[in-house]
Amino acid sequence: MWRKILGRLPKSQLHLSSRINCVSSVSKQGTGRRKLEIVTDNDEKYVYDHVIFACHSDEALRILQAGDDVGVEERILGSFEWNKNEVVLHSDPELMPKSRMTWSCWNYLTYSDGHDKANIDRVSLCVHILLTDLPELTNT
Incomplete structure (x- = not known):
């Protein structure tokens, strides 16, 4: 089944054209809730409740390993195997x-x-x- 998002997400929730260097856990002062801090290539920092990785597992793992607290994520993302593929666009x-x-x-x-x-x-x-x-x- 093919699905797409209706409408748009607020721009404040997107990091378009921003390379993410790491994602780290931070706790919100006084609430005890776990938040995630994203650090971009130009050292900009953003804090979110949730992070969705729209990339391959090896890339997500690299980003998480640059941060902290990657226990179960590292085990899951590290279990994928990769092969090189050749892609040819044809009309034959x-x-x-x-x-x-x-x-x-x-x-x-x-x-x-x-x-x-x-x-x-x-x-x-x-x-x-x-x-x-x-x-x-x-x-x-």
């Missing part, structure tokens, strides 16, 4: 499934020797994303 229908009726927005093309079970060292996978066939984003 020969790389798509033979029958046009079977085309979908995500098309997988695999190669193997055909004799053994799939072996990650010998099987290559190619994913084609058919941009013109992606579902319409609906307001939810």
